[in-house]
Amino acid sequence: xxxxxxxxxxxxxxxxxxxxxxxxxxxxxxxxxxxxxxxxxxxxxxxxxxxxxxxxxxxxxxxxxxxxxxxxxxxxxxxxxxxxxxxxxxxxxxxxxxxxxxxxxxxxxxxxxxxxxxxxxxxxxxxxxxxxxxxxxxxxxxxxxxxxxxxxxxxxxxxxxxxxxxxxxxxxxxxxxxxxxxxxxxxxxxxxxxxxxxxxxxxxxxxxxxxxxxxxxxxxxxxxxxxxxxxxxxxxxxxxxx
Numbered sequence: 001x002x003x004x005x006x007x008x009x010x011x012x013x014x015x016x017x018x019x020x021x022x023x024x025x026x027x028x029x030x031x032x033x034x035x036x037x038x039x040x041x042x043x044x045x046x047x048x049x050x051x052x053x054x055x056x057x058x059x060x061x062x063x064x065x066x067x068x069x070x071x072x073x074x075x076x077x078x079x080x081x082x083x084x085x086x087x088x089x090x091x092x093x094x095x096x097x098x099x100x101x102x103x104x105x106x107x108x109x110x111x112x113x114x115x116x117x118x119x120x121x122x123x124x125x126x127x128x129x130x131x132x133x134x135x136x137x138x139x140x141x142x143x144x145x146x147x148x149x150x151x152x153x154x155x156x157x158x159x160x161x162x163x164x165x166x167x168x169x170x171x172x173x174x175x176x177x178x179x180x181x182x183x184x185x186x187x188x189x190x191x192x193x194x195x196x197x198x199x200x201x202x203x204x205x206x207x208x209x210x211x212x213x214x215x216x217x218x219x220x221x222x223x224x225x226x227x228x229x230x231x232x233x234x235x236x237x238x239x240x241x242x
Contacts, residue, residue, distance in 0.1 A: 039065060046075075050082060058082055073103035080111060089115050106136040110145065117149055125149045140170040147178070156186045173202055 042061045049058035062079045065072055080095030096112035099105065113128030129146040136142070143166035150159035160182050167175045176199050183191035 035068070039069070046078065050078075055082055055086055071102050073099040073105060073108070076102065077105070077108050077111065080108075084111070084115055089119050104135065106132040106139075106142075109135070110139075110142055113145060113149070117145065117152070122149050122152045126153065138169065140166040140172075140175070143169070144175070144178070147182075151182065156182050160191075171202075173199060173206075176202065 042065050046058045046061035046065070049055070049061065059079065059082060062075050062082070065075045066079075069075070076095045076099035080092045080099065083089075083092035083095060093112055093115050096108045096115070099108040100112065109128045109132035113125045113132065116122070116125035116128060126146065126149045129142055129149060133142050133146065143162045147159040147162035147166070150156070150162060160179055163175055163179045163182070166172075167179070176195060180192060180195040180199065183195055
């Protein structure tokens with residue numbers, strides 16, 4: 001009877017208590033200086049390998065990071081970029097989606113959108129870019145990528161609106177030329193003429209700024225210090241008594 005009770009307690013310990021203790025020990029180990037040093041070293045290897053175009057070495061380092069830290073969104077995002085460069089689009093999208101589930105990061109959404117755009121999944125791409133813009137709307141490239149996607153979907157008016165939002169952020173002549181191309185493709189003559197005027201005005205402003213003479217600052221000549229003058233001898237004036 002006693003043996004059965006002890007066995008029951010042991011089973012309860014294994015099922016409920018031991019996993020909690022193991023997780024606490026794991027977290028304690030992860031926070032140790034040695035663990036941090038190893039993670040930093042692996043990150044350095046991964047980054048250097050990607051710069052040196054050594055994908056296998058970079059992949060191995062990133063997978064090792066994820067082996068010890070399964071919830072590292074940055075590692076998943078970087079691994080997705082690596083797979084995308086190798087045209088492994090399915091693996092890349094999976095990595096970006098996992099990264100997004102772990103950390104609501106606009107960069108992961110934007111990267112996933114670029115893969116969807118590359119593979120022709122335009123509806124998913126538009127959704128990804130729109131979500132990224134909701135999280136971080138101050139990046140012109142997000143609106144430009146959304147515009148390309150909307151153009152692929154035949155939604156030129158919305159694409160122009162997206163490019164106008166990008167232009168408000170970057171004031172780039174290139175963005176205006178993209179808007180012009182969309183107006184030309186849609187046969188909007190008024191839009192074409194107005195955009196041409198905007199481009200010409202901006203180019204004229206840029207040319208005016210570049211040709212404006214720069215103001216030269218000349219140093220003022222240093223004034224020589226005044227020579228101390230020899231005090232004149234004062235005449236002796238006797239004090240008069242009243």
